[in-house]
Amino acid sequence: MEDARGRLRRLAEIDRRHLWHPFTPMDEWEGEDPPLIVERGEGAYLIDVEGRRYLDGVSSLWVNLHGHRREEIDRAVRDQLGRIAHSTQLGMAHPAPIELAERLVGIAPPGLTRVFYSDDGATAVEAALKMAFQYQLQREPPRPEKSRFLALSLGYHGDTLGAVSAGGIDLFHRVFHPLLFPVLRAETTYCYWCPRGAERPPCPVCSGEEIHSHILQNADQLAAVLIEPMVQGAAGMIVQPPQFLRRVREACAEGDVLLVADEVATGFGRTGKMFACEHAGVSPDILCLAKGITGGYLPLAATLTSERIFDAFRGAPERGRTFFHGHSYTGNPLGCAAALANLDIFEKDRTLERLQPKIARLWRELEALRGLPWVGEVRGLGFMAGVELIADQRAKMPFPPERRMGRRVALAARKRGLAIRPLGDVLVLMPPYCVSEEEIVWMVRAVGEAVEEVARGAADNVGN
Numbered sequence: 001m002e003d004a005r006g007r008l009r010r011l012a013e014i015d016r017r018h019l020w021h022p023f024t025p026m027d028e029w030e031g032e033d034p035p036l037i038v039e040r041g042e043g044a045y046l047i048d049v050e051g052r053r054y055l056d057g058v059s060s061l062w063v064n065l066h067g068h069r070r071e072e073i074d075r076a077v078r079d080q081l082g083r084i085a086h087s088t089q090l091g092m093a094h095p096a097p098i099e100l101a102e103r104l105v106g107i108a109p110p111g112l113t114r115v116f117y118s119d120d121g122a123t124a125v126e127a128a129l130k131m132a133f134q135y136q137l138q139r140e141p142p143r144p145e146k147s148r149f150l151a152l153s154l155g156y157h158g159d160t161l162g163a164v165s166a167g168g169i170d171l172f173h174r175v176f177h178p179l180l181f182p183v184l185r186a187e188t189t190y191c192y193w194c195p196r197g198a199e200r201p202p203c204p205v206c207s208g209e210e211i212h213s214h215i216l217q218n219a220d221q222l223a224a225v226l227i228e229p230m231v232q233g234a235a236g237m238i239v240q241p242p243q244f245l246r247r248v249r250e251a252c253a254e255g256d257v258l259l260v261a262d263e264v265a266t267g268f269g270r271t272g273k274m275f276a277c278e279h280a281g282v283s284p285d286i287l288c289l290a291k292g293i294t295g296g297y298l299p300l301a302a303t304l305t306s307e308r309i310f311d312a313f314r315g316a317p318e319r320g321r322t323f324f325h326g327h328s329y330t331g332n333p334l335g336c337a338a339a340l341a342n343l344d345i346f347e348k349d350r351t352l353e354r355l356q357p358k359i360a361r362l363w364r365e366l367e368a369l370r371g372l373p374w375v376g377e378v379r380g381l382g383f384m385a386g387v388e389l390i391a392d393q394r395a396k397m398p399f400p401p402e403r404r405m406g407r408r409v410a411l412a413a414r415k416r417g418l419a420i421r422p423l424g425d426v427l428v429l430m431p432p433y434c435v436s437e438e439e440i441v442w443m444v445r446a447v448g449e450a451v452e453e454v455a456r457g458a459a460d461n462v463g464n
């Protein structure tokens with residue numbers, strides 16, 4: 001009989017032969033020996049095919065909230081399976097998406113009353129962009145000239161072409177440039193590398209003054225502003241002061257421009273509040289949700305909007321005002337059942353309340369990393385933390401990208417039993433909410449040790 005090691009070898013071999021992993025330089029992946037092949041999950045832990053346990057330090061790419069194999073969500077999905085796995089939302093309905101819509105409207109920022117389902121973060125954004133565009137054509141009176149979008153530099157909204165057009169991460173998006181539609185770009189609030197060279201905030205960028213004027217100057221051609229509120233995750237956990245978001249909201253209101261908040265990463269408690277917009281007391285016109293919506297169980301997304309926008313799509317079919325957009329698995333009942341159970345847990349466990357001391361603990365522990373000579377900045381909000389590695393703190397010199405420092409630190413952390421995935425040289429810590437304070441302490445310590453191990457090794461190599 002095949003033993004665990006033999007099975008790992010066999011699976012790795014098939015993987016190398018047939019799989020193409022997302023966002024993965026495949027030559028580098030093929031060199032991983034052995035690759036991490038996850039077979040099971042248990043609470044905050046991933047368990048590989050040989051039975052090794054890893055703390056899931058990035059919540060399986062920011063989706064898992066209450067842990068793996070959470071009984072209530074398992075049961076909800078099983079129960080739903082006992083009825084039906086899927087039926088279409090085109091021309092018919094289903095109880096789970098109906099009930100979930102009411103629950104989402106109940107927790108969303110005020111004014112968002114309509115729920116349009118799709119499958120992933122990118123598709124939630126894609127629907128939002130098309131909705132905003134078509135709204136401007138069909139509102140009374142129509143404003144067809146308001147057809148453009150404004151987004152932030154270093155923004156990330158997913159990998160479909162509309163979302164990539166709005167995205168601003170050169171490494172990911174540059175190659176597709178000829179396929180994209182042009183988007184107006186506002187400067188992001190990356191204070192560590194302040195675009196204005198300001199020594200300390202607020203400069204006109206992070207105070208929101210610059211984007212405020214930018215929106216108003218272009219309001220006549222803007223359908224919408226699309227931003228990740230409070231934290232730009234994929235950019236490396238870049239945080240905005242709440243004032244920034246408020247100024248964006250004010251400019252959109254003054255300029256009659258829709259505000260689309262992409263809370264795919266920040267939604268469902270990640271920043272310590274149910275939605276990041278709450279930190280600034282702001283309601284967007286369109287809200288994009290995915291990732292944590294099912295507690296990390298199944299792909300499901302929702303684009304929420306207001307009655308005002310929805311009303312622009314009303315009318316007899318022959319008027320052509322319908323939103324012709326959708327997917328085969330839109331509103332999938334299994335995903336919606338998981339999402340309902342996820343929201344039940346938030347209520348039953350008082351998840352947000354119980355998360356607060358853990359957030360405080362995480363940030364207390366992270367203080368220790370600030371003292372390491374290879375850490376330029378530790379930033380984030382709530383249970384979203386980024387640790388930016390730097391070769392020379394004083395000269396503010398990054399590591400050369402070919403050193404792959406972030407990746408090497410992640411591999412060193414894995415040896416210690418911590419699974420993390422960096423964004424370039426920014427280490428990301430986003431554990432599931434079910435981690436204990438002891439596990440938080442251990443996790444941050446493991447990261448510190450991994451940084452030291454790799455950075456000292458790198459320094460030695462330079463010396464050689």
Ligand SMILES: Cc1ncc(COP(=O)(O)O)c(C=O)c1O
Pocket residue numbers: 120121122123125156157158159228233234262263264265266290291
């Ligand atoms: C803010 C934001 N929007 C959209 C997406 C895309 O989500 P998905 O990978 O589910 O398409 C992500 C993914 O990280 C994200 O962080």
